Amino acid sequence: MKDIHSIRITVNGRTHEIEVESRRTLADVLRHDLGYTGTHLGCEHGICGACTVLLDGLPARSCLVFGVQADEREVETVEGLESDGHLNALQEAFSTHHALQCGFCTPGFLMLATGFLRENLDPTEEEVREAMSSNLCRCTGYQGIVAAVLDAAGKGDGLETAVEDTFETPDGQIAGVSPLRDAGDHGQ
Amino acid sequence: MSGNGSSSDGWVGRSIPRVEDARHLTGRGLFVDDIERSRMLYAAFVRSPFGAARVKEVSVEDALEIPGVERVIIRSDLESIPGLKPVLHRPEFVGVEVPLLSGNSIRHAGEPVAMVLADSPHAAEDGADAVQVDYERQEPVVSLDAALTEDARTVHDEMEDNVLLDVRVPDDPEVDEAFEEASAVIEATFTTGRVAAVPMEGRACLAEWYGREDKLVLYTSTQVPHIVRTALADVLDLPQQRIRVVAPDVGGGFGQKCVVSREELLVPIASQRLGRSVKWVEDRQENLTASFHGHEQRYEVSAGFDEEGKILALKADIACDVGAYSCYPFTCGVEPLMAQAEMPGPYRLKRYSSRARAVTTNKVPMAPYRGVSRPQFTFVMERLMQKAAKQLDMDAVEIRRRNLITGEEFPYESPTGVVYDPGSYIESLEKCAEALDFGAWTKRQYEARSEGRLIGLGFSSFAERTGYGTRAFALRKMAITPGLDNAHLKMDPSGNVAVAVGTCGHGQGHQTTLAQIAADELGITPDKILVRQGDTDATPYGWGTFASRSLVIGGGATKKAAALLADRIREIASHLLEASPEDLELEDGQVRVKGSPYHFVEVAEVARAAFLEAQRLPEGEAGTLEANAGFDPPGTFSNATHGVEVEIDPETGEVRLGRYVVAEDCGVMINPMIVEGQVRGGVAQGIAAALYERLVYDDEGQLVTSTLMDYLVPTAMEIPSVEILHLETPCEYSETGAKGMGEGGTMGAPAAIASAVADALSHLDIEIDHLPITPDRLRAAIKEAYEGDAP
Numbered sequence: 001m002k003d004i005h006s007i008r009i010t011v012n013g014r015t016h017e018i019e020v021e022s023r024r025t026l027a028d029v030l031r032h033d034l035g036y037t038g039t040h041l042g043c044e045h046g047i048c049g050a051c052t053v054l055l056d057g058l059p060a061r062s063c064l065v066f067g068v069q070a071d072e073r074e075v076e077t078v079e080g081l082e083s084d085g086h087l088n089a090l091q092e093a094f095s096t097h098h099a100l101q102c103g104f105c106t107p108g109f110l111m112l113a114t115g116f117l118r119e120n121l122d123p124t125e126e127e128v129r130e131a132m133s134s135n136l137c138r139c140t141g142y143q144g145i146v147a148a149v150l151d152a153a154g155k156g157d158g159l160e161t162a163v164e165d166t167f168e169t170p171d172g173q174i175a176g177v178s179p180l181r182d183a184g185d186h187g188q
Numbered sequence: 189m190s191g192n193g194s195s196s197d198g199w200v201g202r203s204i205p206r207v208e209d210a211r212h213l214t215g216r217g218l219f220v221d222d223i224e225r226s227r228m229l230y231a232a233f234v235r236s237p238f239g240a241a242r243v244k245e246v247s248v249e250d251a252l253e254i255p256g257v258e259r260v261i262i263r264s265d266l267e268s269i270p271g272l273k274p275v276l277h278r279p280e281f282v283g284v285e286v287p288l289l290s291g292n293s294i295r296h297a298g299e300p301v302a303m304v305l306a307d308s309p310h311a312a313e314d315g316a317d318a319v320q321v322d323y324e325r326q327e328p329v330v331s332l333d334a335a336l337t338e339d340a341r342t343v344h345d346e347m348e349d350n351v352l353l354d355v356r357v358p359d360d361p362e363v364d365e366a367f368e369e370a371s372a373v374i375e376a377t378f379t380t381g382r383v384a385a386v387p388m389e390g391r392a393c394l395a396e397w398y399g400r401e402d403k404l405v406l407y408t409s410t411q412v413p414h415i416v417r418t419a420l421a422d423v424l425d426l427p428q429q430r431i432r433v434v435a436p437d438v439g440g441g442f443g444q445k446c447v448v449s450r451e452e453l454l455v456p457i458a459s460q461r462l463g464r465s466v467k468w469v470e471d472r473q474e475n476l477t478a479s480f481h482g483h484e485q486r487y488e489v490s491a492g493f494d495e496e497g498k499i500l501a502l503k504a505d506i507a508c509d510v511g512a513y514s515c516y517p518f519t520c521g522v523e524p525l526m527a528q529a530e531m532p533g534p535y536r537l538k539r540y541s542s543r544a545r546a547v548t549t550n551k552v553p554m555a556p557y558r559g560v561s562r563p564q565f566t567f568v569m570e571r572l573m574q575k576a577a578k579q580l581d582m583d584a585v586e587i588r589r590r591n592l593i594t595g596e597e598f599p600y601e602s603p604t605g606v607v608y609d610p611g612s613y614i615e616s617l618e619k620c621a622e623a624l625d626f627g628a629w630t631k632r633q634y635e636a637r638s639e640g641r642l643i644g645l646g647f648s649s650f651a652e653r654t655g656y657g658t659r660a661f662a663l664r665k666m667a668i669t670p671g672l673d674n675a676h677l678k679m680d681p682s683g684n685v686a687v688a689v690g691t692c693g694h695g696q697g698h699q700t701t702l703a704q705i706a707a708d709e710l711g712i713t714p715d716k717i718l719v720r721q722g723d724t725d726a727t728p729y730g731w732g733t734f735a736s737r738s739l740v741i742g743g744g745a746t747k748k749a750a751a752l753l754a755d756r757i758r759e760i761a762s763h764l765l766e767a768s769p770e771d772l773e774l775e776d777g778q779v780r781v782k783g784s785p786y787h788f789v790e791v792a793e794v795a796r797a798a799f800l801e802a803q804r805l806p807e808g809e810a811g812t813l814e815a816n817a818g819f820d821p822p823g824t825f826s827n828a829t830h831g832v833e834v835e836i837d838p839e840t841g842e843v844r845l846g847r848y849v850v851a852e853d854c855g856v857m858i859n860p861m862i863v864e865g866q867v868r869g870g871v872a873q874g875i876a877a878a879l880y881e882r883l884v885y886d887d888e889g890q891l892v893t894s895t896l897m898d899y900l901v902p903t904a905m906e907i908p909s910v911e912i913l914h915l916e917t918p919c920e921y922s923e924t925g926a927k928g929m930g931e932g933g934t935m936g937a938p939a940a941i942a943s944a945v946a947d948a949l950s951h952l953d954i955e956i957d958h959l960p961i962t963p964d965r966l967r968a969a970i971k972e973a974y975e976g977d978a979p
Binding site: 036096106133134135138 | 202203204205206208209210211212213214215216217218219221222224310385386387388389390437438439440442471472694695696697860861862864865868869870871872873895896897901903904905906907909910933
């Protein structure tokens with residue numbers, strides 16, 4: 001017997017009214033019911049933090065929250081960070097400090113850092129490291145992530161950026177969307 | 189060599205931002221679980237809770253009662269389908285088949301017994317819980333010692349013992365003679381713990397069956413899409429052209445995804461049988477208990493040194509705990525054969541003999557994991573150097589300086605016949621030692637000790653063989669031999685170029701670096717170049733991405749094909765410019781007559797003429813602006829020295845890392861930012877294996893570290909900043925001068941940390957011969973040393 005509830009959930013400013021089975025997690029709801037697939041699941045037991053979103057402004061593991069618990073609440077996901085096709089300062093800093101490689105943990109780190117920087121406007125490196133230690137990254141060794149968060153906090157003085165050359169597409173728009181997104185959608 | 193090479197005005201050598209970043213920073217990447225299909229089914233597996241057992245009966249009736257469950261597939265449903273058969277063509281190898289589902293013998297906890305298909309992942313898991321399996325438990329074999337005892341139970345019924353591979357480098361009588369001349373003989377046993385790659389995205393696949401074309405499409409999180417296709421074709425008995433394998437964005441692999449999983453075959457079989465799309469996404473517990481592990485090895489070693497500290501001879505008995513099966517296609521030989529062939533590392537050594545065994549146990553199978561044996565034998569070699577230095581009263585840098593292969597010795601041939609191309613072994617040691625102010629170390633350590641603090645400094649030097657071509661791999665005698673790769677470049681009518689490669693990056697930024705290489709050859713900017721990878725229908729056959737091969741081999745193929753495409757562009761432009769092709773150069777998006785800068789045509793106009801205004805060209809000249817090239821180099825060695833400072837808390841046994849310096853040489857760097865990212869990520873995984881991560885099986889064959897609460901992947905609090913210094917010895921064998929470098933970080937870190945910890949405790953005579961160096965072990969050893977007996 002399925003246990004279904006109606007919920008009203010606001011994601012990145014847009015309100016959705018949906019029916020949710022009680023055992024579905026917030027991550028299930030975001031990814032599979034609403035299509036916000038930028039939120040990733042890396043462990044489903046609350047350790048890795050890949051699924052971190054902001055719930056009423058605070059970082060939360062969406063794998064440890066049921067969808068029904070997000071009823072009448074506001075969720076922010078990675079899809080809400082860019083504006084008008086431009087990366088925000090934190091996203092830019094992640095790229096210039098090479099804070100991502102495979103990209104799977106990246107949305108979780110971006111949301112964790114977004115929540116952290118709203119609370120702490122003037123963080124030290126030690127504070128950034130401690131906050132970022134909530135999540136796991138297997139590719140970067142964290143150095144770029146720590147540098148990017150410090151830079152986004154306006155504490156980039158004396159930090160070497162990883163990127164030496166700027167290289168922008170002529171219109172400054174976000175480049176490099178997966179060519180496979182299309183291929184994946186229609187298959188053969 | 190043509191093109192701009194590493195000249196300052198080219199794209200190669202510049203840290204341009206990655207084209208991959210934007211999609212991942214905005215949540216627009218596409219990983220397997222992001223793909224949805226209508227009427228899709230979800231798979232869940234019933235897995236054995238026991239390490240060794242017989243399956244007496246499987247009943248699926250209750251599972252089929254669960255709402256949403258469509259089908260349960262068990263072994264008897266697959267009778268016509270063979271298992272995976274990884275093969276080495278050598279007499280010392282015993283081949284064992286990997287059954288897709290176990291119908292009789294269970295050989296490790298986590299082995300799949302049944303596959304449940306349902307209309308939601310939740311229903312599939314409910315169904316898996318409801319499948320009843322009657323097991324008859326057996327005594328599991330869970331350690332090297334247990335597996336190698338005379339009367340050990342055999343993991344595989346048909347075998348007489350538990351040794352799947354046993355290779356000896358023929359006994360050289362001069363090895364024993366060399367020991368007689370030695371001033372110092374070090375004998376020791378070293379062990380390294382079992383670890384897991386833990387890519388942040390676990391394994392996942394989605395299979396679709398297109399009845400219209402009798403074609404299977406498999407989206408899978410893999411490093412080797414073409415190899416998955418070859419395995420599928422064999423098992424499903426389908427022509428390869430009726431299979432398309434796509435690796436979309438892949439959330440890390442580190443080797444775990446360069447082998448073919450049985451789930452990658454079972455999910456397509458289900459899709460074919462049910463005529464529906466089927467998705468399977470493993471959870472973290474499955475990834476830890478049922479995918480692949482690695483690096484669990486034991487080395488029983490003796491090494492002889494002369495009075496000057498030069499290593500004269502080395503004897504090694506190497507045993508690798510490879511778990512229950514061989515991995516496909518590399519087999520269980522990947523660790524022991526690597527260890528045996530390359531153990532001498534960066535050191536000049538004449539006399540060497542070894543025995544290397546792959547030992548099967550009731551544990552998860554071994555697959556290549558970043559470094560493959562090199563983190564382990566580097567740990568062994570560096571510890572031998574440190575022990576010998578201590579015995580001969582020599583410092584850590586001096587003993588390495590005396591043993592490292594020097595510039596004039598290249599090309600150097602090792603006692604196992606491996607040829608080392610030029611590198612900067614001594615230079616990287618000196619650079620690293622200088623950066624850490626080695627000259628002042630003894631004083632610093634003395635002062636710290638007098639304050640009761642335990643600080644240590646450790647080094648590790650290593651050579652990292654990369655870009656293994658077919659001939660290097662052929663020595664292993666695999667039934668199918670990795671090595672070559674191909675690139676196909678195609679210009680479209682607007683002058684943009686698609687580069688299709690058989691390599692398959694999954695975080696290494698190949699869409700950026702391969703574009704940098706092609707851009708230099710074609711005289712266009714990288715944003716005009718789109719690198720396609722990871723789709724067997726859209727890319728030429730290739731071996732994918734593992735073993736630090738992609739930038740050397742895929743990059744070499746890309747450069748060669750780009751040079752050919754540049755020739756085609758010059759040919760067509762020669763008609764438009766009425767000039768000879770030899771007089772034309774490609775630069776700034778133009779084809780120019782050399783020495784006559786105002787006499788040019790835009791590359792985009794050449795493309796337009798070739799496709800849309802063919803009347804401008806002689807008959808037969810239009811219509812094709814593409815080129816293919818393959819590359820298959822002999823292999824090349826990167827090198828590095830790592831140095832690290834540690835401080836040990838004697839009360840807790842905690843090891844804290846101070847400065848960490850890497851002096852590395854990977855030849856020409858295509859994109860230094862990406863090189864440094866690879867170093868830092870590798871070092872983090874090496875630190876993890878040195879201090880934190882360890883997979884532990886209990887006596888019942890159960891993995892007790894099956895969550896990330898128990899298996900300790902380090903965080904930003906544990907991994908320090910890494911200072912990186914570069915040297916550049918361009919590779920003579922690669923088209924670009926680049927050497928591979930994806931694994932070195934992992935190779936150097938455990939040895940450097942072990943050396944540093946041993947240095948911190950040298951006055952207490954504590955040896956660090958086992959990895960990981962956990963606080964409990966260290967605290968016990970320190971306590972024992974201070975108190976004179978065990979606590």
